[in-house]
Amino acid sequence: xxxxxxxxxxxxxxxxxxxxxxxxxxxxxxxxxxxxxxxxxxxxxxxxxxxxxxxxxxxxxxxxxxxxxxxxxxxxxxxxxxxxxxxxxxxxxxxxxxxxxxxxxxxxxxxxxxxxxxxxxxxxxxxxxxxxxxxxxxxxxxxxxxxxxxxxxxxxxxxxxxxxxxxxxxxxxxxxxxxxxxxxxxxxxxxxxxxxxxxxxxxxxxxxxxxxxxxxxxxxxxxxxxxxxxxxxxxxxxxxxxxxxxxxxxxxxxxxxxxxxxxxxxxxxxxxxxxxxxxxxxxxxxxxxxxxxxxxxxxxxxxxxxxxxxxxxxxxxxxxxxxxxxxxxxxxxxxxxxxxxxxxxxxxxxxxxxxxxxxxxxxxxxxxxxxxxxxxxxxxxxxxxxxxxxxxxxxxxxxxxxxxxxxxxxxxxxxxxxxxxxxxxxxxxxxxxxxxxxxxxxxxxxxxxxxxxxxxxxxxxxxxxxxxxxxxxxxxxxxxxxxxxxxxxxxxxxxxxxxxxxxxxxxxxxxxxxxxx
Ligand code: SGN
Ligand code: CA
Numbered sequence: 001x002x003x004x005x006x007x008x009x010x011x012x013x014x015x016x017x018x019x020x021x022x023x024x025x026x027x028x029x030x031x032x033x034x035x036x037x038x039x040x041x042x043x044x045x046x047x048x049x050x051x052x053x054x055x056x057x058x059x060x061x062x063x064x065x066x067x068x069x070x071x072x073x074x075x076x077x078x079x080x081x082x083x084x085x086x087x088x089x090x091x092x093x094x095x096x097x098x099x100x101x102x103x104x105x106x107x108x109x110x111x112x113x114x115x116x117x118x119x120x121x122x123x124x125x126x127x128x129x130x131x132x133x134x135x136x137x138x139x140x141x142x143x144x145x146x147x148x149x150x151x152x153x154x155x156x157x158x159x160x161x162x163x164x165x166x167x168x169x170x171x172x173x174x175x176x177x178x179x180x181x182x183x184x185x186x187x188x189x190x191x192x193x194x195x196x197x198x199x200x201x202x203x204x205x206x207x208x209x210x211x212x213x214x215x216x217x218x219x220x221x222x223x224x225x226x227x228x229x230x231x232x233x234x235x236x237x238x239x240x241x242x243x244x245x246x247x248x249x250x251x252x253x254x255x256x257x258x259x260x261x262x263x264x265x266x267x268x269x270x271x272x273x274x275x276x277x278x279x280x281x282x283x284x285x286x287x288x289x290x291x292x293x294x295x296x297x298x299x300x301x302x303x304x305x306x307x308x309x310x311x312x313x314x315x316x317x318x319x320x321x322x323x324x325x326x327x328x329x330x331x332x333x334x335x336x337x338x339x340x341x342x343x344x345x346x347x348x349x350x351x352x353x354x355x356x357x358x359x360x361x362x363x364x365x366x367x368x369x370x371x372x373x374x375x376x377x378x379x380x381x382x383x384x385x386x387x388x389x390x391x392x393x394x395x396x397x398x399x400x401x402x403x404x405x406x407x408x409x410x411x412x413x414x415x416x417x418x419x420x421x422x423x424x425x426x427x428x429x430x431x432x433x434x435x436x437x438x439x440x441x442x443x444x445x446x447x448x449x450x451x452x453x454x455x456x457x458x459x460x461x462x463x464x465x466x467x468x469x470x471x472x473x474x475x476x477x478x479x480x481x482x483x484x485x486x487x488x489x490x491x492x493x494x495x496x497x498x499x500x501x502x503x504x505x506x507x508x509x510x511x512x513x514x515x516x517x
Contacts, residue, residue, distance in 0.1 A: 014105070016174040017364065017390055018328040020315060021383070023072075023178070024308050025065060025113055025185040026348065027334035029359040031305055039203070039340070040302045044313030045361065048332050052363030053372035053408045059419045059439065060380045063336040063348045063355045065185075066090065066115045067424075068380055073097060073122075075384030075399035078422055079496050083116070084504050085425040088511050090116040097384035098122030098176060100393055107173040109164050112157040112180035119144050123178075125168055127160050129153070133182045135189035136260045150261070152191045154183045154304070158311035162318055176387075179315065183304040184338075186346075187235055187256065190303035192264070195271040197306060198299045205294045205341040208465050213343075215469040216456060218448040223431040224339070224347040226297055227290040235346075236296040240276050294341055301340070329364040329390055333380070342465065349432035351421045351446050352466050356439070364390075367409040376415035377439065378404045400494055417441065420490050424504050426450065434501070438487045445471075445483040449498075450505060457483065 030037040034049035035056075048054075060068050062078045070083035073096035078084045082091055099122035102108045109125040113133055120126045127142040138153045139146055140160070149156050161179040169175050190197075213220035223229050232238045234249035239257055260268060275296075284292050312332060319325040337355045339345035348355035360378065362368055381401035388395050389403035406412045422436045437446035437456075444466070446456040457471035457480055470476045491497060 014172070014174055015327065016106075016392065017366070018174050018324060019101075019106075019176045019387055019390065020319075020328055020330045021176070021178045021387070022180075022312060022315070022330065022332045024181040024183060024305075024332075024334050026336065026338045027184055027305060027308065027359060028338035028340050028354060029334075029357055030340050030354065031184075031302060031338075032359045032361075034361070035359065039298075040198075040305065042305065042309040042312075044309045044316060045332055045359075047313070047316055048330060048361040048363045049371070051365065051370050052330070052361060052368045053374055055360040055362075055378055056373055056375045058333070058358055058360035058378050058380075059356045059421070060336045060358050061420065062422050062424070063350065064423070064425060065335050068335040069114060069116055072380050072383050075381060075395075075401045077381065077400055077420070077494055077496065078424070079500050079504070080398075080400065080494075084422070085428075085508060086115070087425065087428070088508065090118065092116070092118050092121040095396065096122050097387050098178070100388055100396075101176050101391055104391065104393060105173055106176050106391065107170045108176045108178075109161075109168065110178040110180070111161045111164060112178075113182040113185075114178075114180060124170075125164060127164075128180075129182055132185065134259055135182070135187075135256065136264055138182075152307065154181055154191065154307040154311060157181055158314055161311075162314060165315075165318060165322075174391075179311075181308050181311065183308050184301050187237075187253065188297070188300040188304050189237075189256065190300055191307045192267045194303040194306045195267070197303050201299075203295050203298050205291065206465075208467055209290075209294070209341050209344050211343040211467065217454060218433045218435065218452060218456075219343065219350070219352075221431055221433060222343075222345065222350075223429070224345045224349075226293050226341060226344060226346055228344075229430075230293055230297065230346065232293075236293060237272050237300065238276050238279055239272075240280065241273070244280070245276075297346060298340060326365055329362065329387075331363075331383070332359065332361045333383075334358045335380075347430050349423055349425070349430060351423065351435060351437045351439075351444070353460075353464070356419075356421060362408055364408075367405070369410055372408070372410070374407060376404065376407050376413070377417070377419045377441075378407070378415065379419050418486060418490055420494060420496075421446075422496065424501075424508065434505070436491075436496070436501075438483065438490055440483070440486065443479060443483055445480070445487055447487075449501065 029035045033042045034046040066086045067078045067083050070081045074081040098108050108123045110123045111127050114128045135153050139148050231247045231249040233247045234253040336348045337357045339354050342354045385395045385401045385403045389405045419439045426434050433448045434450045435448040444458045448454045455471045456469045458466045
């Protein structure tokens, strides 16, 4: 505990653990090598798995950026903290776990992407990207003041974090550092040193890349197909100097390209121009074009992750070099998962596994057994209460998550037997309909509503890639009834309802109208 002041002869060392909460944006667990999918190598994130614990089934409560961040900060579901979608404003005046840590003497900092409007509250220091931020020469808002910083966003964010650890923090206090990368968010612009990584590889799309969405009308309504919806210039970087590839979003990518300085542009062109030339000459169509698009996408996506992984390594090295590695809890996660071609998609939003789940790893040698793989149904909702628990703070009654401290310490295997999910941003980009649902150990029940009134049921043991909606099918009547009952109980317990959904919908439509959308 902290001493009472300078005159306190018995002043004791404050040995409460430090917390580094690392979050990237749209980082699919399929693209963390510790998860074993064989796509790429993330040796530094994997260090957390080797020296700590990896959750195999961690999920989010609402698979989209700003709402996920609001859930993490408040420990409350979207319908309680009010930030239900990316579009409507966030209320920083409400309680969050950083405020709670700050009040008990933690030194707190937030660095990188946060995607919540307004000056962050709960932090002694903040240096954040405005909105989505930019990959090259990004603007940062340092304690409310905007400045452009030259360089590549992932390395700039890492440098800022290291600088705060080294020179910015109060060394007499335990610290909370929220270190949040923009990468690998769309439009997946890699750092120069990784341009050629994977050049010697051809990636095969997942088995359900050509999904026909049979029995899943909401999935069929999507606008997130790699083949159908990716823009050749904007997403796949075919910004030809001749200006012949005229696509819908060409000018937006031009804007991103124009942020680069001459040296950055020269390096970019040296890599991409030959690919553009080859692409134009090849005149690809059909399946060939689909595979080309998939490869173009996945390579830039994975390259963007490589710089994120480097940053994790730099922070871990810093902790070790400064004797902070034993008493610092390090968590790595993403604001949600992402589709890497599963169902033919990129993006997220759906409650299907690839975007519902998210990577989650935790290292804390004092309590976490090295190499543990845990399959409890933890969610991003549980992060705030877990951190409060580690800091010795009582978890407020209105926080809806649960601490998973005792699970990672091996003290118990018991945890919540379900994960609850809500998604609200529709009509909007990518056209994912409103839905909510529940996942249990073996099953998932989803209800799409508003324009549709449609139920889906998956047996995740029989059908892990969720291709077969067994709702209403023979043999599932008992399971289905039990899941409906469970879903109703869970909604009641969390305080969610159809009436709330109606209210969110009306506010959303009203807000969109007021913005002329
Ligand atoms: C942007 C992206 C979308 C993405 C949303 C939400 N378009 O609008 O593809 O779904 O963000 O992402 S972009 O053209 O601007 O890149 S989130 O992670 O911030 O929720
Ligand atoms: Ca995101």
